[in-house]
Amino acid sequence: MSYRIREMAIKARAASLRLAQASTAKKDAALRAMGQNLLAYQDAIIEANKIDVQNAKEKGLKEVMIERLTLNPSRIAGMAEGLRQIATLPDPIGEVIDGWKRPNGLEIRRVRTPLGVIGIIYESRPNVTADAAGLCLKSGNSCILRGGSEAIQSNTSITDALVEVLDGEDIPKDCIQLIPYIDREAARELMNLNGLVDVLIPRGGEGLIRSVIENASVPVIETGTGNCHTFIDASADLDMAAEIVINAKCQRPSVCNAMETMLVHEIIADEFLPQVAPMLINKGVEIRGCPRTREILPNASVAIEEDWATEYNALILAVKVVDDIGQAVEHINRYGTKHSEAIVSNDFTSAKRFTDEVDAACVYVNASTRFTDGHEFGFGAEIGISNQKLHARGPMGLRELTTHKYIIYGDGHIRT
């Protein structure tokens, strides 16, 4: 089979050069029209979605996957509302990030510009199609969307509705394209179009992300895995600690900013563990403890080495009693995924040491790791959470979908 991914990317790049020049007003009008058109095509989108859901059932997909795949009027209204909200956000493009004058008189400005062409590789949830297209458009980028095969009908129908309005809004229609092929070769081609595609953002499970990192020569922003810790320091307010722990573990256990391991200072372990354990168990949490934890909580399961490195994404919590903050920091820097880490403490030196020494995108003092999120950070939107260090680290909003160019003014300057 012969693919046309390169042709798609060439068109996307041409469109991106035009889109980079589009005014904020035009982009916002297009976003609102896109949302409007999703509502207008609601019936067609739901019909297409039914085919995907039927196929998924026949293939025996898990119930939770089918639930994520399924669209209804309320979810489509949510997508439309998402696009309208993106239209209300400030436009990052054109910001003068900084600027200065050199001793020789050269004037240098650093101006925020779109990245160009962004490839989004994602799984199951069809709402990512509208969401990613909207964020890319607002930030002046063309996107090439590669959804999961299980959602191909839904994604095609959504993309058709989005693209239909672009011409009328004077936005190049090639700035939103969905790859219509469902096999892996198409994705592989996308991942290696250096010079045409500026960045890939995978959104989905660990397997998807790993596959993109291993197969892509185009730069990738790694999102996802969060093996997050909360350390309860000797000086912690234990009621506060219990509330934070319950929130970080139980409020939404399936997401990357949920806590997976709790570390407890030995000085307060005897008091804190019996206090928090019943609250966790009451919420359905299985506790897997180190030997010292199990001395205090004899009913806890045994935590093995593997537990310290596991992102459960479920109601399971590994618990370890540590000698001191040094051991807590060491454990986190060894097993963590550099995502979100918290200390509950009332000691200034401990709080400072923890935030200084823990190597992670987001380091919290006296707050739940669940706040690692573009909306909670005030970015107004989120394309994902990066846990790599290059380009974007932590929640990624519109700003993280941009780069800069240097614009330099001279009056005949030559280098000597």
Place this chain on the structure above:
Amino acid sequence: MSYRIREMAIKARAASLRLAQASTAKKDAALRAMGQNLLAYQDAIIEANKIDVQNAKEKGLKEVMIERLTLNPSRIAGMAEGLRQIATLPDPIGEVIDGWKRPNGLEIRRVRTPLGVIGIIYESRPNVTADAAGLCLKSGNSCILRGGSEAIQSNTSITDALVEVLDGEDIPKDCIQLIPYIDREAARELMNLNGLVDVLIPRGGEGLIRSVIENASVPVIETGTGNCHTFIDASADLDMAAEIVINAKCQRPSVCNAMETMLVHEIIADEFLPQVAPMLINKGVEIRGCPRTREILPNASVAIEEDWATEYNALILAVKVVDDIGQAVEHINRYGTKHSEAIVSNDFTSAKRFTDEVDAACVYVNASTRFTDGHEFGFGAEIGISNQKLHARGPMGLRELTTHKYIIYGDGHIRT
């Protein structure tokens, strides 16, 4: 053969966590001591270098490569001086980039931190060893250096001199390591140590850079290729244009920010080309022209399609007469490598359009593309020039060797 690259990286990562906490004063003292020790070991370094040079001659390496490889007291003094200069630069680590308070009272700060472990893969020039080690140390990063096989004795000797002083300065010695193996498998292993190595920076020719991009799963900052243009607009001051063109082409033709193609507006082509051509020819430049150029300069060689896409790095200049600025921008966005592009113009609208629409790291008005350089930009140092859009674009100084972490303060905040 079994390699120990992973063990090196594990040590480098442990050292990076300590180095991240080192004070500016300590890092600067170490940099000065490193420079001092290069001078102390000058004779040993030159002895080691002689072996490399001898081997290179026996292998029949090109004269220019041998010239780059050769060390002498003045070059070693230059390396030492480079390290002393890095010690005088402001420390980027710890800068509060921005910060805000959320409506719920959460306080968010974004603080500049080191990247962690940087792999530098480079060719021939042994001075890169000292330079890269110094820049990484100042920015709080461990480095794993992988120089070319032709410089292995020199690089080893330089690294030994650098590392020797670290312990005494209370800087972890594993923060500077040179890979002692000269075959390709060692480099390949380094390129795929995701989670241990945070970024790879290749420095060298196009083949080296391409190989790193294709073989690495660790994120890469692409440096290098510059197919740079200068567009002489209808409104240009032609004397200024000639000066800029001569400078951009001839001042140092072998580097990435030198001009490779000149685009000339048709309105002034009849006047400008006969004015500038003798000046170029006088400097030894071969002109390869489009048909319209050759009507005006009948002695010019013929430019073929390939010329527009070629980075000559030599005294050759492709010349094309264009209808208007639109055609110039289109040509640049088609054939350029998004590095450095210039317009010579006295027309406000043209200058604005050019800087808006040309997609490149550095876009100049009335200045030579030769200014794309960390020192010329005022960064005080340069690890390379990025022509990718992710993380760093354009000249890379110390700031570009950093990332950030978010530090978030709450008082028991939980997400609802």
